[in-house]
Amino acid sequence: MTNTPGSTMLPEDRTTLSPAQARELFRNGLAVPTAGFSLGYAQANLIIVPKDQAFDVLLFSQRNPKSCPILGVLDAGETSGELLKGGDIRTDVPKYVVYENGVKVAEPTDLTGYWRDDLVTFIVGCSFTFETALMEGGIQIAHIEAGVNVPMFKSNIRSASAGSMSGPMVVSMRPIPASQVSDAVRITSRYPAVHGAPVHIGNPEELGIMDLSKPDFGDPVDIPAGHIPVFWACGVTPQAAVMESRPALAIGHAPGHMLITDARDSNYLVP
Amino acid sequence: MTNTPGSTMLPEDRTTLSPAQARELFRNGLAVPTAGFSLGYAQANLIIVPKDQAFDVLLFSQRNPKSCPILGVLDAGETSGELLKGGDIRTDVPKYVVYENGVKVAEPTDLTGYWRDDLVTFIVGCSFTFETALMEGGIQIAHIEAGVNVPMFKSNIRSASAGSMSGPMVVSMRPIPASQVSDAVRITSRYPAVHGAPVHIGNPEELGIMDLSKPDFGDPVDIPAGHIPVFWACGVTPQAAVMESRPALAIGHAPGHMLITDARDSNYLVP
Known part of the structure; x- marks a missing residue:
């Protein structure tokens, strides 16, 4: 165990932690990005809303399956479930973002x-x-190599709206x-439940992204010569x-600070 | 054109009707099962509920993706949409079933x-x-050969419940x-958005189905020697x-009397 900037001990080999062990670390205050934790287990994004907003969020997700593939839903007030057995959704994610009227008001580590x-x-x-599958396919992932968060951008593609919910x-x-772009498409297309195939390959301007060094969320990464920027929902x-x-x-969740679920990545692989 | 038992003319080759043409026939009163209409276009089941029940139905569908794969949702009061361009959901299905407090109270041809x-x-x-794909794969479909509705059964598999919604x-x-069961699994698994691979192969008793000649919906079909009963959600x-x-x-919708959508079957094929 080594000390980290967080308040809790970080195990040297985070890759082999069970999801329950990882969630316990986060519950006890560790607040770090989750890339590389509990390899082989699916990590997940969160969106939590009051019941009166829930239909709009669920319909938004149904209409935008590439960006919002739902793996599970906890009923109103429920804090645990199949995807986090024995866990607590209020504490088991390293960091959260609270929005009031669309404005970020807090980034707590406990809800x-x-x-x-x-x-x-x-x-x-x-x-x-699918990053694990890409690496197994011989494709290096720049942000993992660099030890930073994946770069994320608000694109000019409009999501399909649903009731009160609309956005980019x-x-x-x-x-x-360039020689591996085809492989990257082939491999990720087998994971439709976790964003699947890319939504765009090669021309960031077409997505309204004018400067790849300034992501809206996460960290920038270098684009080496001969590499093509590939975009996933x-x-x-x-x-x-x-x-x-x-x-x-x-x-x-705070971007990059995911829920580590008990589901295996392989559960989401299609033939 | 030939006369049918319905009140409207039935074209001799229903297979080549466009979805809009088929919907117009149903709008004008034709009330027949839709198997064989508009080949290559996706047909769909319907479930229509008041807004205050809609979250439970959408969550039920999300939790039961094999049986309830959502292709589209029309907002409260909407009667048309991308899947039925220029159509009207109140009139364009050959026959509907209206339930009050869970009891069938009417089977109108117009809502x-x-x-x-x-x-x-x-x-x-x-x-x-996926029946079209099965036939293209050289697999005969008994109920199509016989010109009857597919046999459907309430199984003893419980759906995942969602709020007020639960059932078999x-x-x-x-x-x-028997020699083609593997092919049938392989072919249908490529269509996860339309029920996908079978949920059971070979032992109806295990599903609580004691008499294959008495389906709960649709029509019975013979099971010839050497054939295996295969069950899909x-x-x-x-x-x-x-x-x-x-x-x-x-x-x-009345079982077998489907909405014929403008989406191509091929839209739902995964690699």
Whole structure:
């Protein structure tokens, strides 16, 4: 065990922690990005809203399956479930973002003080699942190599709206060697439940992204010569809709600080 | 054109009608099962409920994706949309079933008299989409050969419940030659949005189905020697949940009398 900037001990090999062990570390205050934790287990985005907003969020997700693939839903007031057995959604994510009227008002590491019995939790698939498959396919992932968070951008692609919810599609970007772009499409297309195939390849300007070094969320990464920027739909999209649509209250995960679920990545692989 | 038992002319080759042409025939009163109409276009199940019941139905669908794969949702009061361009959901299905408190109270061919501005329409994938692919794969479909409706059964598999909605999974059954069962699994698994791979192969008793000659919906078909009964999740499942859960009002299609959508079957094919 080594000390970290956080308040809690970080195990040297985070990759082999069970999801329950990882969640316990976060419950006890560790507040770090989750890339590389509990390899083989699906990590997930969160969006939590009051029951009266829940239909709009669920319909928004149904209409935007590339960016908002729902892996599970906890009923109003429920704090645990199949995807986090013995866990607590209020404490087991390293960091949260609380929005009031679309404005970020807090980034707590614990939701206990914000919890209400009418809050419905949506657990949304995350591209970390297919990153393992990409690496197994011989494709290096720049932000993992650099030890930083994946760069994410608000694109000019509009999400399909649903009731009160509308906003831009958020995309994550990974630079891929030109010779491996086809492989990257092939591999990620087998994971439709965790964003699936890219939404765009090669021309960031077409997505309204003018400067790849200035992501809206996460960290920038270098794009080496001969690499093509490849864009996938991102599970931060519901939070972008919250910022635009301004519901009274919504809670998400801090980008990159995911829920580590008990589901295996391989559960989401299609033939 | 030849006369039919219905009140409207039935074109000799229903297979080549455009979806809009087929919907117009149904709008004008033709009330027949839709198998064989508009080949290549996706047909769909319906479940229509008041807005205050809509979250439970959408969550039920999310939790039961094999039986209730949502292709589209029309907002409260909307009667048309992307899947039925220029159409009207109140008139364009050959026959509907109206449930009050879980009991069938009418089977109208037109919903105009039942329509309310708070009704939300869920359009749910249908196994007719993969039947075309099965036939192209050299697998004969017994109920199509016989010119009858597919046999459907309430199984003893419980759907995942959601709020007020719970009930049994309804399954459709197709007898498949033993030598082709593997092909049938392979082909249908490529259509996850329209029920996908079978949920059970070979032992109806295990599903609580004691007599294959007495389906709960649709028509019986013979099971020739050397054929295995293969069961797929069925889009009548929400109606079985309505019968058990008894919401004040719900409307479905009459089994086998589907909405013919403008979406191509091929839209729902995964690699």
